[in-house]
Amino acid sequence: MIWFVAALIGLAAVAWGFRFAGQAVTGNAPKFRDMPYGVAYGYVLGAAVLAWLVWAYMQGRSDDQAIANKFFFLRIAIEGFIIFAIAAWLFRLLGRSVGTARSKKLFRSMPLTASFGILTILIYAIFAIFAGLIAPYGQEQIIPGVAANIIPGGDPELGGNPDFPLGTDQIGRDILSRLIYGAQNTVGIAFATTVLAFLLGGTLGFLAATLGGWLDQLLSRAVDVLMAIPSLIFALLLMTIASVWAPELGIPLTVFMVVIIAVIDSTRVYRLARAVGQNIVVMDYIEAAKLRGEGLGYLVFKEILPNATAPLLAEFGLRFCFVFLTIAALSFLGVGIQPPLADWGTMVRDLGGFVNFAQFAPMAATAPLLAAGAIALLTVAVNFVVDWMLHKSSGLKE
Amino acid sequence: MGNVLTIILQRLALGLLTLLIVSIVIFIAVNLLPGDFAESILGQGATPEAVASIRKDLGLDQPLVVRYFDWLGGVLRGDLGTSFAQANFASFTGTDSGATTVAQQIAPRFANTMFLAMITAMIAVPFSIFLGVLAALYRNTVFDRATNIFTLSSISSPEFFVAYILILFLAVLNPIFPSLSTIFEGMPLIERVERSMLPALTLTLVVTAHMMRMTRAAIINLLASPYIEMARLKGLSPMRVIVKHALPNALAPIINVIALNLAYLITGVVVVEVVFVYPGIGQLFVDSVQNRDIPVVQACCLIFATAFILLNLTADIMSILSNPRLRHPK
Numbered sequence: 001m002i003w004f005v006a007a008l009i010g011l012a013a014v015a016w017g018f019r020f021a022g023q024a025v026t027g028n029a030p031k032f033r034d035m036p037y038g039v040a041y042g043y044v045l046g047a048a049v050l051a052w053l054v055w056a057y058m059q060g061r062s063d064d065q066a067i068a069n070k071f072f073f074l075r076i077a078i079e080g081f082i083i084f085a086i087a088a089w090l091f092r093l094l095g096r097s098v099g100t101a102r103s104k105k106l107f108r109s110m111p112l113t114a115s116f117g118i119l120t121i122l123i124y125a126i127f128a129i130f131a132g133l134i135a136p137y138g139q140e141q142i143i144p145g146v147a148a149n150i151i152p153g154g155d156p157e158l159g160g161n162p163d164f165p166l167g168t169d170q171i172g173r174d175i176l177s178r179l180i181y182g183a184q185n186t187v188g189i190a191f192a193t194t195v196l197a198f199l200l201g202g203t204l205g206f207l208a209a210t211l212g213g214w215l216d217q218l219l220s221r222a223v224d225v226l227m228a229i230p231s232l233i234f235a236l237l238l239m240t241i242a243s244v245w246a247p248e249l250g251i252p253l254t255v256f257m258v259v260i261i262a263v264i265d266s267t268r269v270y271r272l273a274r275a276v277g278q279n280i281v282v283m284d285y286i287e288a289a290k291l292r293g294e295g296l297g298y299l300v301f302k303e304i305l306p307n308a309t310a311p312l313l314a315e316f317g318l319r320f321c322f323v324f325l326t327i328a329a330l331s332f333l334g335v336g337i338q339p340p341l342a343d344w345g346t347m348v349r350d351l352g353g354f355v356n357f358a359q360f361a362p363m364a365a366t367a368p369l370l371a372a373g374a375i376a377l378l379t380v381a382v383n384f385v386v387d388w389m390l391h392k393s394s395g396l397k398e
Numbered sequence: 399m400g401n402v403l404t405i406i407l408q409r410l411a412l413g414l415l416t417l418l419i420v421s422i423v424i425f426i427a428v429n430l431l432p433g434d435f436a437e438s439i440l441g442q443g444a445t446p447e448a449v450a451s452i453r454k455d456l457g458l459d460q461p462l463v464v465r466y467f468d469w470l471g472g473v474l475r476g477d478l479g480t481s482f483a484q485a486n487f488a489s490f491t492g493t494d495s496g497a498t499t500v501a502q503q504i505a506p507r508f509a510n511t512m513f514l515a516m517i518t519a520m521i522a523v524p525f526s527i528f529l530g531v532l533a534a535l536y537r538n539t540v541f542d543r544a545t546n547i548f549t550l551s552s553i554s555s556p557e558f559f560v561a562y563i564l565i566l567f568l569a570v571l572n573p574i575f576p577s578l579s580t581i582f583e584g585m586p587l588i589e590r591v592e593r594s595m596l597p598a599l600t601l602t603l604v605v606t607a608h609m610m611r612m613t614r615a616a617i618i619n620l621l622a623s624p625y626i627e628m629a630r631l632k633g634l635s636p637m638r639v640i641v642k643h644a645l646p647n648a649l650a651p652i653i654n655v656i657a658l659n660l661a662y663l664i665t666g667v668v669v670v671e672v673v674f675v676y677p678g679i680g681q682l683f684v685d686s687v688q689n690r691d692i693p694v695v696q697a698c699c700l701i702f703a704t705a706f707i708l709l710n711l712t713a714d715i716m717s718i719l720s721n722p723r724l725r726h727p728k
Contacts, residue, residue: 225416228710233699240692241427332669345556352673368562
């Protein structure tokens with residue numbers, strides 16, 4: 001702590017020197033003459049952080065195993081960051097040169113974060129759809145003749161096995177296969193839940209906007225009440241009740257979870273759909289359609305829906321993130337997706353304790369971090385894409 | 399001023415009404431359970447006589463409406479009922495551990511959670527306003543973009559990912575803070591703060607992003623105003639223009655978003671408390687959910703909802719008070 005403060009103060013002196021030297025060397029060029037002290041400090045601080053990262057990376061490749069272990073995760077993070085950045089850049093380059101004129105134009109204005117997001121979503125989609133082909137073992141398969149609790153890393157000296165690069169879990173299932181199947185289960189269930197929430201919330205929202213009157217009042221007040229209860233808390237309460245009902249009715253708990261989260265999240269969709277719908281309902285073409293004698297279904301699906309796609313699509317991305325995170329949190333707390341289905345949240349909970357061994361066997365800590373990281377990576381990717389879409393559609397060029 | 403008072407009173411009444419309806423929703427939800435407490439307490443070997451007697455003891459033979467008002471009256475007097483697991487345990491061992499009521503169980507844990515939320519707020523609020531001002535000042539620079547990416551990532555990561563990353567770097571690889579927050583009564587304050595540091599930092603990372611982005615957006619919104627132009631033309635430094643002229647006018651949305659984030663804190667603690675085994679109300683809630691300890695689940699739910707509604711109400715009233723246009727609605 002003392003060293004940290006001393007370093008910050010030392011940097012303050014260096015920053016002053018940096019600005020002074022800059023002024024002297026460039027003959028008082030405007031860039032250095034008008035540079036506030038804070039900016040000079042920022043440059044020096046940034047340079048110091050970069051230098052430290054390079055130093056830490058070198059430490060991570062050191063021959064001394066103890067030191068290398070200590071910086072192992074930082075090394076992986078830096079390597080991952082650089083690889084992802086290059087992959088995103090290459091993907092954008094590909095998008096700019098291949099495809100129709102319109103897609104090329106889209107890629108030309110795309111920031112690197114958005115192309116990273118699209119690439120990541122594509123990779124997840126491939127893993128989710130072809131999990132059965134990619135995964136070396138089944139998700140529920142307890143491999144015969146193989147011990148449980150094989151340490152990840154594939155190093156026999158540390159208790160690993162090269163056939164199972166990420167090791168096996170408590171009852172001898174391959175963790176890598178379960179991670180890959182997790183893409184199918186976790187992402188698939190979250191996607192289905194979001195679609196259900198949109199069908200429910202969107203339909204009711206448009207209906208409330210078109211019909212108005214007592215239906216609108218009734219639905220809106222009901223939604224107000226549901227939104228007054230924090231969503232994760234409400235979901236946990238309802239899941240408690242569902243966990244009692246599920247065995248009695250013989251319906252899997254996961255089905256209950258999908259319905260419960262879809263209903264809770266549809267309240268947010270309803271709000272948006274109603275607000276957007278109300279802006280559209282007052283348009284002249286709606287009036288014209290009504291005068292033509294079109295029915296309710298035509299009004300909602302042929303007139304309102306096409307004009308509300310853009311905001312709803314952005315909302316779909318955000319909603320998906322929320323649903324995905326809620327499901328992951330529920331599974332992490334033990335009431336979400338139920339075993340034997342492989343699921344990332346549950347994996348984090350089961351394997352989380354291994355993080356404590358990171359200092360001696362860094363590979364042992366990778367399994368829970370990979371599962372948690374897989375969740376984080378997808379939500380970050382979706383958020384990057386949504387952020388870019390919102391930025392583009394709002395025309396903000398600040 | 400009388401006008402403002404009426405509006406605030408209206409909001410308060412509306413908040414109370416919402417709370418009442420929420421309590422009904424929670425009560426009905428809990429009563430959707432198949433069977434009842436009596437059967438669950440006795441488990442497999444329930445004889446009809448025993449069930450009937452316990453049902454009578456707990457007042458379960460009354461109609462739903464009567465039970466609701468009994469429960470509500472109890473809640474208003476601070477009596478949240480008897481914890482299921484504790485009652486079970488006490489009757490089994492024949493001892494009275496002294497903490498059988500839900501209120502006794504919840505009170506110390508609620509204090510712990512408030513403590514955690516307070517530490518988090520004390521770190522997160524100044525930090526995020528500072529970052530937001532800096533990002534607005536140096537907008538569209540490398541710094542701005544880096545903070546944008548960083549905050550967007552930490553907003554969208556699940557809490558347990560952030561928590562495990564912090565444990566990895568700050569507790570396991572560099573033992574600065576303890577990874578488990580064991581907290582008990584009568585602990586020295588410094589030690590208590592140290593042990594709550596990792597959960598507090600996790601929550602900080604999760605809420606800072608939102609507050610910082612709002613601060614930045616609110617300030618940038620104002621930068622096109624004539625009085626900012628004027629301040630610039632007077633020759634004030636960019637930092638002074640933002641801190642003295644833009645920030646006070648941007649406070650309304652910022653306060654609003656801070657209140658909303660505190661509301662989020664109250665509920666977001668659940669996962670974080672479980673990761674760090676922090677003895678707060680969130681941990682109790684999850685334990686009770688797993689044990690199906692319905693009275694505790696019900697009470698925790700009500701407390702979370704109350705905190706959520708109160709903070710949202712505060713945000714609402716704050717924004718009315720700080721915005722003259724909302725103070726005089728047409």
